[in-house]
Amino acid sequence: MFFTFENISNLTRKNNKVYFTVLPLGQIKDWGFPVVQSDVVGEDVILVNYDTVVSLIDNKLQVKNPQFTYKLPNGSKNDEYVVLIVSEVQQFPSYCVHQLLSYQRFERLIERGEKISSNSTKLMTIRSLHDIFEDFLNYRIERSLYPQLTKDLIKYVDSLMNDYSELGYLSVVQRKQFRKKSIADSSIAWYCYIRYFIEQWITGSQILPRPLLLKKFHYENWTGNFFDRDNPVLNVNNGRFKFNDEQRGLIYEIWRQWIKEA
Structure with missing residues (x-):
């Protein structure tokens, strides 16, 4: 089956095979695509996955075998929804983000806009969360395993969040105080x-150990927690981070070695 979407925009990000449009629910329902997971309703964003792109001319995108990832929401036919159109390969990040946001305790910590204000209790934007899962596409997890994994x-x-309260909800004052000394709640730390979870999960570990985030580490003359701002492994001076987001894989390898030695 081939289908052409019109008035499509392309997200500006590392992977340029993610497209979106905004349409009324009635028009979306008229597409009549099959539904991959009919027991889950897409409440805020409607996800469509496809096999391959056939053509992209101006703002018209033709794809092969489009499917609704989740059941369409109930609502007025005039209600507008964002439609996110992703390749089959890209379904894993979108699925994981959707499922995590169905968990209210975590969902309240995610900012759906583009930026987090200085007086926010949020941990990261939904875009940052999606980018985290995009880094795990090389694990090639079968779609049938997605529900159990999530x-x-x-x-x-x-x-x-039970063991380390700073990763859960904090007031604005508490969040600011914590971030003065640590980046343990940042998107890089959550990556x-x-x-760590996914690597443990795909090896078949029955019991997934939690990382020892409060374990004190010793490096030269310094003692503290890995994500402390004054960790000499991570910062240059005055708490400024030595690594950027593109190097989070390297940060993970260093962190992983530290918790192995804990």
Whole structure:
């Protein structure tokens, strides 16, 4: 089956095979695509995945075998929704983000806009969360395993927030105070936590150990937690981070070695 979407925009990001449009629900329903997971309703964003792009001319995108990832929401036919159109390969990040956001305790910590204000209780933007999962596409996890993986991931995230309260909800004052001394709640840190989970999960570990985030480490004359701003491994001076977001894989390898030695 081939289908052409009109008035399409392309997201500006590392992977340029992610497209979106905004349309009324009635028009979206008229497409009549099959539904991959009919027991889940897409409440805020409607996800469509496809096999391959046939053509992209101006703002018209033709794809092969489009499918709704989730059941369409109930609502007025005039209600407008963002439609995110992703390749089959890209379905994994979108699925994981959607499932995590169904967990209210975590969802309240994610900013759906482009930026987080200085007086926010949020941990990261939804775009940053999606980017985290995009880094794991090379693991090639079968689609049939997605539901169990995300179910276990939610349990893991819940256990992290239970053990380390700073990763859960904090007031604006508490969040600011914590961030003065640590980046343990940043998107780079969450990349490490989630990658650690996925690597443990795909090896078939029945019990997924939580990383020892409060374990004190010693480096030369310094003692503290890995994500402390004054960790000499991570900062140059005055708490400025030595690495950028593109180097988070390297940060993970260093962090992973540290928790192995804990």
